[in-house]
Amino acid sequence: MGPDDEHxxxxxxxxxxxxxLGNISEALxxxxxxxxxxxxxxxxxxxxxxxxxxxxxxxREAGHDELADRFEKELVGRNVLEGRWTFQIVEEYDDGYYSLFKSLEQVARDTLVEGRRHLYEAELKEDRRTHDRPGHEARPDV
Structure with a gap:
């Protein structure tokens, strides 16, 4: 038995x-x-x-109020990048680069191979596995 239709x-x-498409998937x-x-x-x-x-x-509890004040005013709660805490960095990445990459990768698969995933890897598996050998099955026995 070989790979399923999706592969x-x-x-x-x-x-x-x-x-x-394999390279695009690897980049993703x-x-x-x-x-x-x-x-x-x-x-x-x-x-x-x-x-x-x-x-x-x-x-502060140890009596080092001046140093504690400096840390508190200059560093506690400070932005890690100009105007941003890390949640804002994550959101910008997710909403911009990441979502565009995922979307374009999906468009490529939908347009070229009926949305199928990991075709390159599935074919690599078929080439490398020992057919009819336990532990080398193309897919789970369902």
Whole structure:
């Protein structure tokens, strides 16, 4: 048994088209990882700000009011980029570059291969697997 219909190229689709869509898909995967790192940056920056606030409060309790005041006025709650906290950076990325990339990738698949995903990888799997060998099945036994 080979791959299911969703992972088989439609008739008339050439190798270069499948390869191009594979590269676009690979680029989208990199964008997804970058987006994850951006969310990690967002979370770590927020954690740092709240932990800093705790440290500033402890400085104040220890009698270091002048230094605590400086941290509080200059750093606690400060923008990480001009005019932006990290949630604003994440939103701008999601609403701009990320959503456009996802949309255009979907348009390419819809236009060229009836919306099918991972055709390049499915064909690579067919080439590399050992047919009729346990652990090398084309798809789950449903």
């Amino acid at each position: 088989t190229r439609p008739d008339g689709v050439d190798d270069l088209t499948v390869e191009a 995967e990199a964008v997804e990882i970058a987006r994850g790192h951006l969310y990690t940056f967002h979370r770590l920056s927020g954690t740092a700000d709240f932990t800093l606030g705790k440290g500033v409060q402890q400085l």
